[in-house]
Amino acid sequence: MGFQFVLLWSDLLIWLLVAAALGAGWLIAGNPPMRAAWQRVGANRAGMASATVLMVFIAIGLLDSVHYRLKNESRAGQKATYAVEVLSVLDALVTPLRSRNEKTYSAPFATRLYAKENIDLPGQETVRDYPRLKYGGQHLGEREDDLLADVGITGFRAAILALLGWLGVFAVVGFFQRRREMFAGDVAVDRGKVLKITDDAGFAWSAVLATLALILLATVPLFWLSSQYHVFGTDKVGQDVLYQILKSVRTGLVIGLLTTLVTLPMAVLLGIVAGYFRGWVDDLIQYIYTVLNSIPGVLLIAAAVLMMQVVIDTHPQWFSTAAERADLRLLALCFILGMTSWTGLCRLLRGETLKLRELEYIQAAQAFGVSNWRIIVRHILPNLMHIIIIALVMDFSGLVLAEAVLSYVGIGVDPSMTSFGTMINNARLELGREPVVWWSLAAAFCTMFMLVLAANLFADAVRDAFDPRAR
Amino acid sequence: MLAYIIRRLLYAIPILIGVNLLTFALFFVVNTPDDMARMQLGVKRVTPEAIQKWKAERGYDKPLLVNSAAAGLSTVTETIFFEKSARMFAGDFGRAEDGRDIAREIASRMGPSLAIALPTFILGLLVSISFALLLAFFRATAFDFWGVVLCVAMMSISGLFYIIGGQYLISKLWRLVPISGFGEGLEAWRFLILPVLIGVVSGIGSSARWYRTIFLEEVGKDYVRTARAKGLPETVVFFRHILRNALIPILTGVVVVIPLLFMGSLLTESFFGIPGLGSYTIDAINAQDFAVVRSMVFIGSVLYIVGLILTDISYTVVDPRIRFE
Numbered sequence: 001m002g003f004q005f006v007l008l009w010s011d012l013l014i015w016l017l018v019a020a021a022l023g024a025g026w027l028i029a030g031n032p033p034m035r036a037a038w039q040r041v042g043a044n045r046a047g048m049a050s051a052t053v054l055m056v057f058i059a060i061g062l063l064d065s066v067h068y069r070l071k072n073e074s075r076a077g078q079k080a081t082y083a084v085e086v087l088s089v090l091d092a093l094v095t096p097l098r099s100r101n102e103k104t105y106s107a108p109f110a111t112r113l114y115a116k117e118n119i120d121l122p123g124q125e126t127v128r129d130y131p132r133l134k135y136g137g138q139h140l141g142e143r144e145d146d147l148l149a150d151v152g153i154t155g156f157r158a159a160i161l162a163l164l165g166w167l168g169v170f171a172v173v174g175f176f177q178r179r180r181e182m183f184a185g186d187v188a189v190d191r192g193k194v195l196k197i198t199d200d201a202g203f204a205w206s207a208v209l210a211t212l213a214l215i216l217l218a219t220v221p222l223f224w225l226s227s228q229y230h231v232f233g234t235d236k237v238g239q240d241v242l243y244q245i246l247k248s249v250r251t252g253l254v255i256g257l258l259t260t261l262v263t264l265p266m267a268v269l270l271g272i273v274a275g276y277f278r279g280w281v282d283d284l285i286q287y288i289y290t291v292l293n294s295i296p297g298v299l300l301i302a303a304a305v306l307m308m309q310v311v312i313d314t315h316p317q318w319f320s321t322a323a324e325r326a327d328l329r330l331l332a333l334c335f336i337l338g339m340t341s342w343t344g345l346c347r348l349l350r351g352e353t354l355k356l357r358e359l360e361y362i363q364a365a366q367a368f369g370v371s372n373w374r375i376i377v378r379h380i381l382p383n384l385m386h387i388i389i390i391a392l393v394m395d396f397s398g399l400v401l402a403e404a405v406l407s408y409v410g411i412g413v414d415p416s417m418t419s420f421g422t423m424i425n426n427a428r429l430e431l432g433r434e435p436v437v438w439w440s441l442a443a444a445f446c447t448m449f450m451l452v453l454a455a456n457l458f459a460d461a462v463r464d465a466f467d468p469r470a471r
Numbered sequence: 472m473l474a475y476i477i478r479r480l481l482y483a484i485p486i487l488i489g490v491n492l493l494t495f496a497l498f499f500v501v502n503t504p505d506d507m508a509r510m511q512l513g514v515k516r517v518t519p520e521a522i523q524k525w526k527a528e529r530g531y532d533k534p535l536l537v538n539s540a541a542a543g544l545s546t547v548t549e550t551i552f553f554e555k556s557a558r559m560f561a562g563d564f565g566r567a568e569d570g571r572d573i574a575r576e577i578a579s580r581m582g583p584s585l586a587i588a589l590p591t592f593i594l595g596l597l598v599s600i601s602f603a604l605l606l607a608f609f610r611a612t613a614f615d616f617w618g619v620v621l622c623v624a625m626m627s628i629s630g631l632f633y634i635i636g637g638q639y640l641i642s643k644l645w646r647l648v649p650i651s652g653f654g655e656g657l658e659a660w661r662f663l664i665l666p667v668l669i670g671v672v673s674g675i676g677s678s679a680r681w682y683r684t685i686f687l688e689e690v691g692k693d694y695v696r697t698a699r700a701k702g703l704p705e706t707v708v709f710f711r712h713i714l715r716n717a718l719i720p721i722l723t724g725v726v727v728v729i730p731l732l733f734m735g736s737l738l739t740e741s742f743f744g745i746p747g748l749g750s751y752t753i754d755a756i757n758a759q760d761f762a763v764v765r766s767m768v769f770i771g772s773v774l775y776i777v778g779l780i781l782t783d784i785s786y787t788v789v790d791p792r793i794r795f796e
Contacts, residue, residue, distance in 0.1 A: 291489035294779075296771040298737060302756050303494065303764055307501045310510055397627065404629045409737060410757055424631050431639055445632050453627040460623070 002071035004082045008327040010254050010334075011065045017257055018062070034385065040465035045207035047461025052211040053454040056219075060246055061253040064090040067323070086323035090250075094243060096227055100135040102238035105430075108439050109151060109229050111137035111144050136230045154228070155221040162220035166213050173205055233439035235426065241440045244418050245447050251419035252451060255334060255403040256396040262338025263395070267345035268388060272376055274346075275353025285350070289343040297340045298409070304336040305411040326414035333406070333413060337399065345391045349384055356380050386466040393462045397455035404448065420448045472787065479783065483776045487560070490772040495556045498765055504531035504551070507761060511568065529566075529762075530554055555765070564766040568758060573766050577748065583653055584735030584747030586663060591670035591739075592732055596725065599675055603682035608709055610687060619683070625676030633673040634742045641665055651744035666743045670736070685720050689713045719789055726782040730774035734767070 028034040041047050066089045069082040091098050105114040112130035120126050140146060222242075225231050232241035274285035292300070312318075312329060319325040356362060357380070365375050400420075406412035407421020408428075415422060423444040430437035508525040509517050526532040534540075536552050555565060564573035606618045642650040648665045689695065690713060698708045735749030744750070748767070755763035 287485070287489065290486050291493060294486055294772040294775040295490055295493070295768055296731065296734065296775065299752065299764070299768045299771050302752070303497050303768055306756065306759060306761065306764065307497055309759075310506045311501070313510065314506055401629050404631055405738060408631055409741075409753060420629075421631075424629075424635070428635060431635065431643075441635065445628075448629060449627055452629075453624060456623050456627050 002080065003068045004071065006067040006069055006086050006321075006323075008065075008067055008086075008324065009331050010258065010327050011067060013258055013261065013331075014062070014065045014254065017261065037386070037465050039202055041461050042203045044461040044464065045204040046457050047465075048204040049207040049211040050454040050457035050461070052208050053215065053450060054458060056215055057249050057451055057454070058253065060090065061250040063093065064088045064247065064250040069321075084321055086321050090246060094246065097240045097243040097246075100240065102133050102135065102230070102234045103131075104234070104236060104238050105437055106133055106136055106230055106234045106238075108231055108233040109137070109147065109225075110233065111140065111147060114435075114437070133230075136234075137228065139228055151225060151229070154225055158221035158224035159217055161224075162216040163213075165220070166209075166216050169212060170209055173209065177205065232443040233437075235440050236430070241443050244423055244440070245443055247418035248420045248423060248444070248447070249451070251330065251413055251417060252400045252403060252448070254330060255337065255413075256399040256455075258331070258334040259337045259341065259399050260392050260395060262335050263342040263345065264388070264392065266338070267342040267349060267391075268381075268384075270342075271346040271349025272353050272380055272384070275350040276357055276372065276376060276380065278354075282350070285346070289346055292340065293343045298406075300340050301333075301336050301406060302409070302411045304339075305333065305406075308332045308336070322416055326417040329414045330417065333403075337402065341395065341399075345388070348387055348391065352384055352387060353380055356383055386468065390459075390463045390466050393455075393459040397452045397459065400448070400452055400455065420444050476780065476784065479780045483780070486776060487773065490769065491556050491559065494765055494768050495552055498761055499535060499551060499555075507531070510759060555762075559766065559769045564769075565762050567755070567763050568760045573763055576751065577766070577770065580735075580746060580748045580751050581733050582747075583745050584733060584740065584749060586659060587666050587670070587739060587743075587745055587747065588732035588735055590663065590667045591674075592728070594667065595671045595674045595678065598671055599678040600682055600721070602675060602679040603686055604709070604714065606679070606683045607686035607690065607713075608705075610690070619680065622676045622680040622683075625673075626680065628673075628676075630673050630738055633669050634738060637665060637669040637672075638742065641668075651742065653743075653745045662743070662745070666739050666745070670739060681724070682717075682721060685717050686713060689717045692716075719786065722785050722789060723782060726785045727775065727778035729781065730777045731771065733774060734771055 028038060067086050068088075069084075069086055072081045072083055074080055103113060106112070107114055110133065112132055115130070116128050117131050118126050118128055119131055137144070137147060137150075140150060222231055226240070226242055230240050230242070232245065234240055235244065270285050270289075274282040308329065312325060319328065362375060362379055365379060370378075403412055403419060404421040404424060407419050408425045412421050413419045423440060427437075427441035427444065431441065504526050505522055508522040508531070512521055512525060523532070531551060533549055533551050533554065536550055558565075562574055564577070567573050567576065602618070606615050609615050638650055641647050642665060648661055651662075653659060653662050694716075695708060695712060698712050699705075703711075733748065734752075735745070735747040737749045737753050739745070740747045740749035741753040751763065752767045754760075755767070
């Protein structure tokens, strides 16, 4: 089946960001102090465990950032048309989750709908009962009572498979570590302990492997079972909650990562320029950020989003699909969030630059007639890197949380786009139902908590490694 | 001191003008009153006459910046900028979409906002500082470690979940207090307990952690060593010396917030149905009532600037060495 590749703006930026990260990694490898700092991050067990979790989220986000449109069925000779729906690679991988929609709410691992309905039995009168789900637990047939046993056995099988996979990773890591130790030569290798993973190499392998084991033991059974059941239940229109969770991950990541793309250049450039040149430039830049700062963030965002909404509503011809419209709104939100959040970093950098420019080596460089921009790039910027990196990593979790609140308030992402905020927003009414529909809220809560907790712990590790005062 | 305060007040004027220009640009230049009219009228009822009528009713039918049709001073005053933006300096916010006077609405809604925000703020500060003091006192022990872990976990939970969870557990399941609403006079306390409690709990994580680092920074300083060398007991060192000196950085972060308490919290107020400024703003955002949002932006920035000035003044109160002359 043919398909048409769709490049959304946010996809482009995300992949550019990935490329930039790889490039930065290459630069860092050639810069001893930076490499040493990142090695300290690598040796931090909590930091590496959270980095492993973050990697899983990022992998989901990246899979969800390659979009395409399927070709419609057409007769020969006809001009090819493409489906309106924009899909991603993640959608393709979890097609059963996406397409197997029930009628309405069903609880996790349920075989029947959550509400009673009138069912017409052939040859008999109408009865009022919980109708059987179309997909959830369908393979059980009449043996609905065996549900628990079936879930247990399937889960157990999947867990064993996960364990085997993990042992494979463990063996590979152990093999390479042992070889490294043998080549290093200065460590007497204990031949009896073939598979002992040590942290001696300066990298917290044990933390990574332990986290990986937990992740595999949790996700492999989860996805295995999700092909037969709705593991997290379904929402009001019968869509699988697990699928929505997976889709929300990308939204959160895009907000967290792309916003920094807006923040970073402005904060760094303006902060350094204000601190280095002082005088009227400093006054002007200080004025700009004081003005932006003195408007409460949420209100400024609300005002800007309202404006953008008008622009989008009055120009429907700009977007060929709903996905493009939602995507543009997401980007605009990143831009607005970035505009409101660069001021803090800018102020920090300005203060630090003011301090740095009075140091002897910079005055010496000035006396030698080195140009101002060269001094900034060669001497000031490298000395500000730790502040920049710490600020970037620290901001991420805050942005993911902000997205949820903004979407709840109605000034976040497009209502058609799945995000943690829109999920919580929908779930709020469900708590008022009788009986309570709790699963989509619980699932959103747990996923978001894991993402933000991992980001916070990783940020702590980065700050400990980069902050010169902390050592 | 007085001269300093006056100078700070004068310095605030250009910033307020900047805020005003920025909001004006956001609300009137990026999209014109025509766009706004179309948005408010809805797709079906948009006709040129309807748009004209909508604009005339609300005073948006004038030129943006310069009215060339008018003579004398009215070239500047009979414009949207003067009538809608510049008049805010005089406390004239105009009318909302439903025809009510915004300034009166704001005045009547400040009370409920404060009734929630003030107790939350004070209790939150007390609880967070006490918890941070405990963590710093038992620094480098298991208690400290698990306390910080708890803080990180608590700050990783979205504020939405605190509210939803608290409401569900305490109001719906245990039926201890009403889920939402607001009462008059002394009756209000039953409605206040839950939002205040949730506000305090949701703030502990990040603020206690922040205060703890401030305390730890003070612990490492020379005067603390001197105090210990004198033979002072650790408790005296902590509460007499460290607590007092750590108050300055804590004040920096806290005093700015005090005037903003008037604005209330968007989330808390809309969840608990409290008729304060926060829920007013949310309603305005949802109804796309631009006049109200514009007024709230302006008031918010005024309060923030007041907070900045208060912060500077509070320095001199806490630390007599700092003098602005």
